[in-house]
Amino acid sequence: MAKSNRKLLKFCITFCFSAFIIISPSWLSLNGITPCWPVIFLLPFSLTNPPFISVSASILLGIFLDSFTISDVSYIPSLFLLSLVWSNYGLHNKKIELFLNIGLMAIFGTAFVGLSIWIQKIIIYDFLRNNWFHSWSVYVFMSEVIITGLVAPFFCSWLLLTYKKN
Amino acid sequence: MIKARRKIGFHLLLKSRFWIIFLCGVLLFGVRWTKGAGYLDLYSILIKPILPGTAQREWIKEGENIDREIRLKLLEDDNNRLRRALSLQEFKSDERISAAVISRSSRNWWQQLEINKGALDGVLKGQTVVGPGGLIGLVDNTTPLTARVRLLTDPGHQVGAWIDRTKRHGILTGMGTNRPKLIFLNKNSFAKIGDAVTTSPASTLLPPNLTIGIVKFVDEKALPSPYAIVQLTASPEAIDWVQVLKNNG
Incomplete structure (x- = not known):
């Protein structure tokens, strides 16, 4: 059983994660915005691993994601901090498989990643400083938080259980 | 009697x-x-x-089309010759690479397309990408088999554009929505709602006279310079096939 779980986990991480990021399936999106996949995959991993491993994973994940984007804005700072917080939280709270608990953590994580990208864009691009609350930023931020909040409980709790079994 | x-x-x-x-x-x-x-x-x-029938009408139309094509070719040659003399970008309609969109992220934090033609097909960084309706974006980077296109709508993406009617140049800046901002370089833009925005014929980076969009809103009193909101004529969300222009990059 454990062996099959490991295989499933490897398949999920190596294939599904990269596929979801590249393909960005439209059937799993809200107003054209897809869920924040790095948060969904990093959350269960960080909760079940010590801080050093989680932080290393978050940096590697950030490097991987940044290779698919077109500007100088990076995922690494936000994922780094999130992995640190989540792994510490996971060490002190053993019973965190609760459906809503994980969903809420994913929502806060997505909001943090979104805010980080938003702030980085404002710092990098001069013209965005004239008007901080652009309709586009608010739209992407809200949609991403909502869709991740809907999707995360299913994916994260399942991944978390699989990690724990392994 | x-x-x-x-x-x-x-x-x-x-x-x-x-x-x-x-x-x-x-x-x-x-x-x-x-x-x-x-x-x-x-x-x-x-x-x-005894009236000229449909066949005769078609002959006349065909003749007119041939005449127009010849004249267009001559004008294009003439235009290219003059542009070469002025060291400006040339526009050759026959040097295009058709490519399919394999991945689309047109509404997210990053607004980009992935197309199925790359360095092996001659796609280079900085080349212009057009779709039905006009300019879509520029090639940001390439792999041997794919290329990533940065859309005009991407926040921070800036290209030179102008309004042909007023002959005023500006910088088209992506704002994340389908309506980028055209920031004019002059104090008076004289732009009106409905004006067509195209790439500048004086551009050394982009091919000339490619349609970008239509002016939807103008703020002449904006500081430090007036700006216009442009509705793009090519919608990246609905395009499945694009063409990469090989003559720049």
Whole structure:
């Protein structure tokens, strides 16, 4: 059983994660915005691993994601901090498989990643400083938080259980 | 001798000459009443076989098209020769690479497309990508088999554009929505709603006269310079095939 779980986990991480990021399936999106996949995959991993491993994973994940984007804005700072917080939280709270608990953590994580990208864009691009609350930023931020909040409980709790079994 | 008066009576109706005259009268009255409609219809029916038919019309159209194509080719050659003399970008419509969109992220934090043609097909960084409706974006980077296109709508993406009617240049800046901002370089833009925005013929980076969009809003009093909101004519969300122009990059 454990062996099959490991295989499933490897398949999920190596294939599904990269596929979801590249393909960005439209059937799993809200107003054209897809869920924040790095948060969904990093959350269960960080909760079940010590801080050093989680932080290393978050940096590697950030490097991987940044290779698919077109500007100088990076995922690494936000994922780094999130992995640190989540792994510490996971060490002190053993019973965190609760459906809503994980969903809420994913929502806060997505909001943090979104805010980080938003702030980085404002710092990098001069013209965005004239008007901080652009309709586009608010739209992407809200949609991403909502869709991740809907999707995360299913994916994260399942991944978390699989990690724990392994 | 007194001649007996001729009898006037209904016996006239029995004479054929009367009826001929009567019918002619009715006919002429009818022609007058209908303003010669019957005559004209009959005339058109009669000359139909000798009128130039659809085939003849097509020949004439084909001839006109050939004439236009030749003139267009001559004008393009002339234009390219002059542009070369001024060291400006040339526009060759025959040097295009058609590519399919394999991944789309047109509404997210990063607004980009992945296309299925890369360095092996001759796609280079900085080349122009057009779709049905006009300019979409520029090639940001390439792999051997794919290329990533940065859309005009991507926040921070800036390209030079101008309004042909007013001959005023500006910088088209992506704002994340389908309506980028055209920040003018002059104090007075003289732009009006409905003006067409195209790439500048004086550009050394982009091919000239590519359609970008239509002006939807103008703020002449904006500081430090006036700006216009442009509605793009090519919608990246609905495009499945694009063309990469090989003549720049």
